[in-house]
Amino acid sequence: MTDTHQLLHDIFGFSSFRGVQEDVVERTLAGENTLAVMPTGAGKSLCYQLPAVALEGAAIVISPLIALMQDQVRSARANGIRAASLTSMSDDWRQVQDDLMSGKLDLLYVAPERATTDGFGRLLEQARISLFAIDEAHCVSEWGHDFRPDYRLLRPLLDHFGAPRLALTATADRRTRADILQQLGIGEDGLIVAGFDRSNIRYHVVPREGLPSQLKRLAKAHEGPGIVYCPSRAQTERVAEQLRGIGRPSAAYHAGLEKEIRQGNQEAFVRSEYMVMAATVAFGMGIDKPDVRFIAHAGVPKSIEAYYQETGRAGRDGEPAEAWLFWGADDFARARRRIETEVEPERRAGERERLNALGAFVEAATCRRAILLRHFGEDPPETCGNCDNCLNPPETIDVTVAAQKILSAAFRTEMRFGVAYLAQVLGGDDNEKVRMNGHHASSVFGIMDAEELKLVRPVARALIARDALRSDEYGGLSFGPGAKPILKDEETMVIAKPPKKLRGSRRKAAQDYPPDPLFDALREWRRGEAASQGVPPYVIFHDSTLRALAASKPGKVSDLSLIEGIGDKKLERYGAQILEVLEDAR
Structure with missing residues (x-):
């Protein structure tokens, strides 16, 4: 019988499994089909990498992005796992195919578009397959926020070979989970849901007011890597330029850049310990960078699921990280227009539901994490x-009357x-435009006093977020379905009282960790x-491993094997160097 704990230590350098990892691994080794819903940073890749080493044959990992495959292959090889990928960028595809057929691979990564071809099926017929791992499995579901039609074509391949199938995702609500189970042929007893909480991430949601200044304050507060998600390609380049203006290494990433520039910027970010990437939302899904210290959204994401996954790219190493969302009413206006004009009619109801849930999240005065x-x-x-x-409970204010007036x-x-x-x-401004339109004679002319007028923008923003008001492409405001219950006194409206001054992050990296010469020396060596x-620094060791080394100050090689994150392969390769660095830094 496979000693999974021994493999866990020898390959990955961990003394124990985290969360539901052991349950998932044991089911896979027993040949059972599983859907594992685990938060980003919970170690999903280990759940198929360990069985891939323990079982005879190769594990086929279906992954949506080339960058994600490359990163996973690089990290697996660093731990002594025989891994490769077959992609449009693979120059060694003949060697990879030969290695697969001759049993020289533990892991083979492919995209769903390749996995569903007849040619790939014929290749697998000539190899021994130990399991199928379907990564980012929410892409299977039409209810998922990153739906990929090719994922729904995988079932015949899985059924034909009969190897255990393990689907993994960080973002799937009940409806999405049920759809994944059905589409991939996994029984309900195969569902394992870990807790979704990422306790190391601190959430902030604030109105977008002077975004360049807000982002600059955030970047100054955090020296580590960060990602700023922008709604448009042009904005990614503006934000990158603005951050470079304060001396912060920064670059843009979007589909409109030349391929070489885009790949170069991504590689620079992956290798950097300080860089900020201003990007469209596709960036980050294919990167397993563990040391991202902050994620910022310059506008609202598509849904709570998308927000959870995108913010989950921060703090994968378990160290403190922050997520900032800067939002405006126009974000929701654009999103609703997109739903009505670009989304297929049969999917619009679900998209509206998602957007309304996001609106409730951004305007909430209660705990963000609980929502x-x-x-x-x-x-x-x-x-x-x-x-x-939770850290600074906002004062709430009942704005039902103001909302009715607006x-x-x-x-x-x-x-x-x-x-x-x-x-x-509303304020009774008797100007030329108001008179020309005849609204100086309207029953609503001048019905707000000076204090109420201060609430017009935040209340209108909240009305748009909850779909009581809708903005057209010219900026005109009309009623949404949420207007009627407010006007008829069937629903009250309470918002957080707008702060007098918006502040940046109150937590700086120096507050999380005091200066440590040993850690700095290890980081410089790494x-x-x-x-x-x-390779990126985190492929050598994560920061958490370096901090553990600096804290325990091991004096001999055997002591190093007790440190989390140092497996046999890395102990053999780096053990003597680590001891030398520690000795010199003391």
């Missing part, structure tokens, strides 16, 4: 102590004008070793 976890079916505590609303003003002005004009009418091998 996220409830969305995924958990029953969390009311407060988490590690989000903006809605009434939109109606009385024929739903043709934006927030600024409505504020003029940096040089990574450069000589042409």
